[in-house]
Structures are given as C-alpha cells and as structure tokens.
Amino acid sequence: MASSLQNQGSITYLTQREAAEIDEILMGPLGFSVDQLMELAGLSVATSMAEVYKPSEYNRVLAICGPGNNGGDGLVAARHLYHFGYKPFVCYPKRTSKPLYSGLVTQLESLSIPFLSVDELPVDWSNDFDILVDAMFGFSFHGAPRPPFDNLIEKLVHLNNYKQRQQKSPVIVSVDIPSGWHVEEGDVNGEGIKPDMLVSLTAPKLCAKKFSGPHHFLGGRFVPPSIAEKYKLHLPPYPGTSMCVRIGKPPQIDISALRENYMSPDFLEEQVEADPIDQFRKWFDDAVAAGLKEPNAMALSTTGKDGKPSSRMVLLKSVDKDGFVWYTNYESRKARELSENSHASLLFYWDGLNRQVRVEGSVQKVSDDESEQYFHSRPRGSQIGAIVSKQSTIVPGRHVLHQLYKELEEKYSDGSLIPKPKHWGGYRLQPERFEFWQGQQSRLHDRCLLYLGNRRTGSRI
Ligand SMILES: NC(=O)C1=CN([C@@H]2O[C@H](COP(=O)(O)OP(=O)(O)OC[C@H]3O[C@@H](n4cnc5c(N)ncnc54)[C@H](OP(=O)(O)O)[C@@H]3O)[C@@H](O)[C@H]2O)[C@@H](O)CC1
Ligand SMILES: Cc1cc2nc3c(=O)[nH]c(=O)nc-3n(C[C@H](O)[C@H](O)[C@H](O)COP(=O)(O)O)c2cc1C
Numbered sequence: 494m495a496s497s498l499q500n501q502g503s504i505t506y507l508t509q510r511e512a513a514e515i516d517e518i519l520m521g522p523l524g525f526s527v528d529q530l531m532e533l534a535g536l537s538v539a540t541s542m543a544e545v546y547k548p549s550e551y552n553r554v555l556a557i558c559g560p561g562n563n564g565g566d567g568l569v570a571a572r573h574l575y576h577f578g579y580k581p582f583v584c585y586p587k588r589t590s591k592p593l594y595s596g597l598v599t600q601l602e603s604l605s606i607p608f609l610s611v612d613e614l615p616v617d618w619s620n621d622f623d624i625l626v627d628a629m630f631g632f633s634f635h636g637a638p639r640p641p642f643d644n645l646i647e648k649l650v651h652l653n654n655y656k657q658r659q660q661k662s663p664v665i666v667s668v669d670i671p672s673g674w675h676v677e678e679g680d681v682n683g684e685g686i687k688p689d690m691l692v693s694l695t696a697p698k699l700c701a702k703k704f705s706g707p708h709h710f711l712g713g714r715f716v717p718p719s720i721a722e723k724y725k726l727h728l729p730p731y732p733g734t735s736m737c738v739r740i741g742k743p744p745q746i747d748i749s750a751l752r753e754n755y756m757s758p759d760f761l762e763e764q765v766e767a768d769p770i771d772q773f774r775k776w777f778d779d780a781v782a783a784g785l786k787e788p789n790a791m792a793l794s795t796t797g798k799d800g801k802p803s804s805r806m807v808l809l810k811s812v813d814k815d816g817f818v819w820y821t822n823y824e825s826r827k828a829r830e831l832s833e834n835s836h837a838s839l840l841f842y843w844d845g846l847n848r849q850v851r852v853e854g855s856v857q858k859v860s861d862d863e864s865e866q867y868f869h870s871r872p873r874g875s876q877i878g879a880i881v882s883k884q885s886t887i888v889p890g891r892h893v894l895h896q897l898y899k900e901l902e903e904k905y906s907d908g909s910l911i912p913k914p915k916h917w918g919g920y921r922l923q924p925e926r927f928e929f930w931q932g933q934q935s936r937l938h939d940r941c942l943l944y945l946g947n948r949r950t951g952s953r954i
C-alpha cells in the first residue's frame with residue numbers, strides 16, 4: 494500500500510528519556526509485551542522497505558542485528574522480508590539466550606535463512622548485498638560502539654564513500670536510530686553512517702532531525718491516544734491499513750526512470766473464455782477478490798463530430814450480454830459527443846493484477862425505466878447531487894451548489910421520493926471488440942483480441 498503525502502506539517506521528536514519512558518508505559522500499565530511491540534516494529538520496517546525497494550530489484554538483504562531490542566526488530570524484519578520475496582541473510586554476533594530471541598532465531602533458521610558470523614561476511618559488501626539493514630542500536634545506545642559493532646559500523650560508513658564515487662553499492666536502511674549516532678545529537682562529527690532510509694519507530698527521536706537521506710518512514714502503529722496526548726505527539730496519520738507512513742516530502746524522482754517490470758502468471762489463449770463477456774466477468778471477479786479499489790472505475794473515451802477525442806472516468810454499474818452500463822448527465826460533454834458519434838471505448842486498468850481491458854462499441858441510452866430504477870437505488874445525497882449538478886458547465890462557485898443542495902435536502906427531509914431529473918440517466922455500450930492485456934516481464938505482454946461472438950487472435954506484443 495502507498496504511503497500518505499499529507500504529512501508535511503510539524504513532527505514531534507523524542508528525547509532519549511521520553512523514548513525509554515514510552516517504552517516503559519507501553520509494557521507496563523498499557524499491557525503490551527515486548528514480543529508484540531517487536532513484531533509490529535519489525536513488520537513496519539519490512540513494509541517500509543518494500544514500499545521503496547522492490548524485491549525484484551533489491552533482493553539480497555543483510556540484516557545486521559545488535560544485542561538489544563533494536564536487534565530484535567531486525568530479526569523480525571528479516572522474517573517478514575523473506576515472506577515478501579526477498580533473500581535475507583542475518584549477522585547476529587551478540588546473541589542473548591532470552592526465549593524471545595532464541596525463538597526469533599529458530600524461526601529464521603526454519604526458513605533456511607543463513608546466519609553469517611562477522612568472519613564469514615564478505616570483504617566487499619557491495620557485490621553480495623542489495624540492502625543492508627542496520628539494526629544494531631536503538632534508543633538505548635550510549636558512548637562509543639564496542640566491538641564487534643565498531644567495525645561493522647565502519648564498514649557501513651565506508652560504503653558511503655563508494656556512493657560518492659558513484660559505484661554500485663547497497664542501500665542502507667537504519668532501524669529507529671542510525672547506529673553509532675547520538676540518540677539526540679545525531680551524527681556529531683559527521684563521520685557516521687549515512688543511511689538511505691530511516692524507519693523511526695513509535696515516534697522519531699531527536700537525532701532524526703539530522704537525517705538527510707531520501708526516505709524517512711514512521712512505523713510502530715500501536716501508539717494509543719493516551720500516550721499521544723501525554724507526550725503531545727504530532728505524527729502523520731497512517732494511510733488505510735498500512736503499517737508505515739512516509740515522513741516528509743518524497744524524494745525528487747526522475748520520471749523517465751519510473752517503471753515496473755510486470756510479473757504475472759501466463760495468460761494463454763487456451764485459458765480465454767470463448768465469450769469475451771465471460772472473460773471480462775472472470776477478470777472483474779479477480780479484481781474484486783484482490784480487494785482493488787473501485788474495480789468498476791473505467792475510462793470512457795468519446796469523440797464528437799469535430800473528431801477530437803475526450804476521456805474521463807465513469808463507474809460501471811452493470812455488465813451482461815447486452816453490454817456495459819454507466820450513469821451520467823445527459824447534458825454533459827460526453828452526452829453531447831455521444832449524440833454526435835455513438836462509437837466509444839472503455840478502458841479498465843487493474844493495477845494490482847497487471848491487467849488492462851479495452852472495450853469498443855456503440856452506445857445507446859438505457860430505457861427510462863432502467864434509469865429510474867437505478868436512480869432511486871442511489872444514496873439520497875447522490876440523488877440530490879444529480880439534480881443540483883449541471884455537469885460540464887462552469888459554476889459561479891461551490892456555494893451555489895451547496896445552497897441548492899441544502900434547499901433540496903430540506904425539501905425532501907420527510908423521506909419523500911426524489912424525482913429523477915430528466916437530464917440524468919444511463920448509457921449502454923454494446924461491445925464489438927475487446928482486448929485483454931496481461932503485463933509480463935521485459936514488456937513482452939500477453940494480449941488477446943476478441944470480437945464479440947467470434948474469437949480472432951491471441952498475440953504477444
Ligand atoms: N516503543 C518502543 O519503545 C519500542 C522499541 N523498539 C525497539 O527497541 C529499541 C530500543 O531497544 P533497547 O532498549 O533494547 O536498546 P538498543 O538500543 O537496542 O540496545 C541496547 C543494547 O545495546 C548495548 N549497547 C548500548 N550502547 C552500546 C555501545 N556503545 N556499544 C555496544 N553495545 C552497546 C546495550 O548494552 P549495555 O550498554 O546495556 O551493556 C544493550 O545490550 C528501539 O530503538 C526500537 O528499535 C521496538 O522493538 C518496539 C517498540
Ligand atoms: C473514479 C471516478 C468515477 C466517476 N464516475 C462517474 C460516473 O459514473 N458518472 C459521471 O457522470 N461522472 C463520473 N465521474 C466524473 C467524470 O469523470 C467527469 O468528471 C464528469 O462525468 C464530467 O465529464 P464530461 O464533462 O466529459 O462529460 C467519475 C470520476 C471518477 C474519477
């Protein structure tokens with residue numbers, strides 16, 4: 494899931510003392526166990542990483558885990574990363590015998606995740622790993638790092654020099670605190686780790702103000718309001734069901750470099766339903782089952798007599814052998830264009846499934862009865878909205894719409910029938926031609942072209 498952009502405002506940063514206090518409150522009066530918090534923290538780290546570094550590109554992850562809870566977060570993250578499709582390795586030189594930690598180690602071993610001792614680590618990390626997870630020290634770090642972590646931190650610092658020389662080098666993801674940094678002062682002498690990503694847990698610590706890498710995320714979605722109030726925490730809201738949220742602006746990106754390499758099961762000709770409507774239903778059901786947002790949203794393209802195409806999104810409201818139905822304003826631009834040229838096309842794009850469907854055909858209005866029936870099935874607010882909206886016209890201001898809306902809301906507050914305005918109703922596109930597209934690797938996609946009642950060709954282009 495994508496992280497929110499609504500969090501550009503001020504953010505609260507915690508002192509070391511406050512971070513430790515919150516920890517104590519969570520695990521004392523608030524009834525959390527360390528296992529629970531660690532599981533959620535590690536999951537947040539893994540999901541933050543997956544938002545930025547796709548496993549298809551950044552596959553080999555070395556999690557370097559320290560002796561305390563920060564190290565535990567790293568062990569949990571490694572397990573989730575495995576399940577997300579990464580290939581994790583773990584370096585965990587100072588183990589504790591506490592059951593929580595030995596359990597985490599056993600879980601990783603059962604997934605055949607290799608544990609590398611410090612001596613087994615390759616000399617040059619840049620060839621062997623795509624991501625280095627720094628889970629050595631968190632908010633209880635103090636003083637100067639002791640062996641063997643001093644050398645491990647040095648190795649990470651050294652990688653920054655590689656980057657400066659523009660050589661290929663793994664990215665560094667720090668958990669909660671860039672290890673070796675002062676928890677409040679940050680990278681005091683400027684010679685510490687310079688992570689590409691920092692995942693702050695619960696709330697960022699003061700040192701995070703000094704983080705200048707491209708990706709700062711917040712994780713640990715378990716802070717109850719009582720703590721937020723007590724510590725006056727001002728934190729970005731987590732979007733939807735996400736376990737992480739980006740803090741601050743997303744980095745400037747090179748638009749030309751934005752691309753996905755689609756990986757999908759083969760879409761073979763012999764799997765295609767003979768009737769394209771059946772094939773459409775099958776893919777539509779898949780889109781619903783995958784939990785995609787508004788799978789019935791489709792782009793409708795029309796052209797009037799001037800031959801200039803125009804597109805907009807509308808919502809599919811029914812589909813059967815007779816065609817694809819949506820509802821709109823009969824005085825809108827699309828309505829005018831359809832009255833001049835009944836040929837139109839529909840486009841569905843189901844992002845999460847790497848699928849696109851094109852449908853082309855001719856369009857007619859649905860019967861008045863059908864529009865009437867559908868109109869009254871809509872929420873009353875939308876029914877009034879349809880009366881108020883003079884679609885595709887310029888309004889003097891939103892207040893005009895609100896005023897009229899309020900008047901009609903009062904008028905129909907007794908629950909009486911809201912009459913369907915004449916200018917509102919449905920259209921049905923009778924399909925003639927379909928194209929089903931399944932994204933595949935290296936742009937060699939599966940495309941299947943079907944004409945209604947008569948299957949023509951399947952091709953890869
Ligand atoms: N709500 C929360 O708060 C949550 C917190 N969570 C996580 O817990 C982290 C805090 O964990 P933590 O308290 O265990 O401390 P952490 O920083 O991992 O290390 C302590 C160990 O390091 C050692 N050590 C210290 N300095 C050293 C040095 N210079 N050189 C060498 N060793 C040194 C120290 O040994 P000592 O000095 O005591 O002998 C001890 O063994 C936090 O940042 C977050 O990641 C999440 O899991 C869940 C929610
Ligand atoms: C996801 C989505 C669904 C939409 N569904 C409809 C719809 O079902 N009917 C409609 O009239 N407008 C819908 N709209 C608004 C249209 O895209 C468009 O702004 C409006 O119909 C005016 O288009 P026109 O001026 O080209 O006629 C939707 C917009 C979005 C983004």
Ligand SMILES: Cc1ncc(COP(=O)(O)O)c(C=O)c1O
Pocket residue numbers: 808820821871872875
């Ligand atoms: C202007 C307009 N009309 C109609 C619809 C379809 O709404 P409903 O699902 O209530 O029919 C939408 C949906 O976004 C819309 O924006």
Ligand SMILES: [K+]
Pocket residue numbers: 563627628629630631667668669670671672
């Ligand atoms: K760390």
